[in-house]
Every structure is written in C-alpha cells, then in structure tokens.
Amino acid sequence: MVFIDRLLATLVHLRHGATHDVLACWFGVDRSTVTRAIGEVRPLLAERGCTIAAGVRLRTLAEVIEHLGSSGQTGIVDGTEIRVRRPAAGRKDREKFISGKNKQNAVKAMILTDASGRLLFCSPAQPASCADITHARQWGLVKHLTDGPPVEILADAGYQGLGAQTGGRVVTPPHRKFKKNPPQWYEEIYERRRKAHSSRRIRVEHGIAHLKNWRALARHHGRREHMSDTIQAVASLLSHQQTATRTDRQAQ
Numbered sequence: 001m002v003f004i005d006r007l008l009a010t011l012v013h014l015r016h017g018a019t020h021d022v023l024a025c026w027f028g029v030d031r032s033t034v035t036r037a038i039g040e041v042r043p044l045l046a047e048r049g050c051t052i053a054a055g056v057r058l059r060t061l062a063e064v065i066e067h068l069g070s071s072g073q074t075g076i077v078d079g080t081e082i083r084v085r086r087p088a089a090g091r092k093d094r095e096k097f098i099s100g101k102n103k104q105n106a107v108k109a110m111i112l113t114d115a116s117g118r119l120l121f122c123s124p125a126q127p128a129s130c131a132d133i134t135h136a137r138q139w140g141l142v143k144h145l146t147d148g149p150p151v152e153i154l155a156d157a158g159y160q161g162l163g164a165q166t167g168g169r170v171v172t173p174p175h176r177k178f179k180k181n182p183p184q185w186y187e188e189i190y191e192r193r194r195k196a197h198s199s200r201r202i203r204v205e206h207g208i209a210h211l212k213n214w215r216a217l218a219r220h221h222g223r224r225e226h227m228s229d230t231i232q233a234v235a236s237l238l239s240h241q242q243t244a245t246r247t248d249r250q251a252q
Contacts, residue, residue: 017215069149
C-alpha cells in the first residue's frame with residue numbers, strides 16, 4: 001500500500017470504525033497489511049498535536065498553558081471515559097479498568113479546550129479507576145499553572161482542591177456549606193452560582209461530544225494499549241478540522 005492509501009485506511013478506520021477485514025477487501029490487500037499500515041500511521045497522527053492555526057500545533061500541556069496565557073484566553077478541563085473490552089479473567093490489574101463513576105470497563109483521558117470548545121490538548125489514556133484530579137496531577141497541571149503565566153482554568157467538582165494548590169487559577173463549582181436543611185436564601189445563591197459556572201464550562205462537553213462522534217471512540221473493541229494513540233490521533237484530526245472551519249468562516 002502506498003502512503004496515501006495507508007493514510008486513507010487509517011482515517012476510515014478511526015472515523016467510521018471499519019474493521020481491518022473490510023478495509024482489506026476495499027483496498028484488495030491482505031488483512032495483515034491493513035493492520036500494519038494502521039499501526040504505522042496512527043502514532044504519526046497522534047504525534048501531530050492539536051492545531052490552533054495554520055502550521056501551529058500544541059503538543060504538550062506546557063505549550064497549551066503558555067498559549068492560553070499569551071492570548072489571554074480561559075481554558076476548560078474535563079475528563080472523559082471510553083469503554084473498552086474487559087481484561088481476561090485472572091489477568092493482573094484487571095480491576096483497575098473499572099470506572100468508579102459508571103461501573104464499566106473503560107479508559108480515561110484528560111481534555112482541555114478553550115472557552116469556545118476548540119480542542120487544545122488530549123492526554124494519553126489511563127485506566128478509568130484513576131480519579132480526574134489524580135489524572136490532572138499526574139500530567140503536571142498543578143506545576144504548569146503554578147510556574148507558568150496566569151491562566152484561568154474552569155473545571156467541574158471532580159477537580160475541587162486544585163484551586164488552592166494553584167493560587168485560584170483552577171475555578172471549580174462552589175462548595176455546599178449546608179449539607180442538610182440549608183436556608184432558602186443560601187440555596188438560591190448556591191444554585192445561581194452553580195448554574196453560572198456550568199454555563200461557562202459547558203463548551204468542553206461539546207468538544208468531548210465531537211471527539212466521540214468518531215466511531216473509534218464511541219466504544220473501543222480493539223487492543224487497550226492502542227487507546228492512547230487512537231484518542232490523540234482523533235484529537236489531532238478534529239482540531240485540524242475545527243481550525244480549518246474557523247479559518248473559512250473568517251474568510252467569508
């Protein structure tokens with residue numbers, strides 16, 4: 001297969017979830033040839049990073065924080081889970097893929113977008129038993145925010161605690177001070193603040209939804225060890241599409 005055919009096979013596999021057998025019939029080659037082609041092209045797409053302008057890509061979390069700080073934009077962070085096949089019985093660390101939230105076998109990735117929902121960063125996949133806040137700490141979000149430029153990052157309640165560690169740069173929903181029988185005046189203030197925060201960070205949910213429109217991420221039936229390359233490759237392709245669409249609109 002020439003390179004353009006290998007690239008096309010990989011794109012169809014990621015976007016529409018076509019199996020290797022179907023692609024082999026389409027291109028008139030052996031199944032192992034398609035498997036090898038996708039295995040070679042997918043990491044190349046994952047290494048491209050997220051496109052923010054023609055020829056400008058962000059590949060690391062540090063570059064994303066620097067970009068947000070220099071442009072004065074607000075970032076939004078959230079975690080997303082993707083269902084995967086359950087590890088075989090008796091396999092070591094079998095339970096670590098079980099999500100504590102959804103009670104299903106999944107992997108988790110950290111997504112960071114700008115205030116309009118455009119993808120800026122997608123982390124490699126981790127087993128879903130890892131909490132969102134732990135995942136963020138492992139990828140150095142606290143360190144980059146502390147040492148980098150002043151940036152506001154919106155997050156949901158799963159990241160509560162990072163605000164104190166980053167000097168208030170991570171903004172999470174307000175804490176509920178009264179757990180039982182809250183006064184009516186407090187309940188009204190709390191709901192108003194919670195809805196205001198939710199309306200600001202809803203764009204990251206739209207970005208995640210666009211990611212999962214790709215069949216490879218709706219539910220992954222392949223090898224779990226390929227999930228990091230798969231989700232980062234899709235994020236790279238989607239961010240390039242979003243940038244091209246925005247450029248066309250501005251030109252009009």
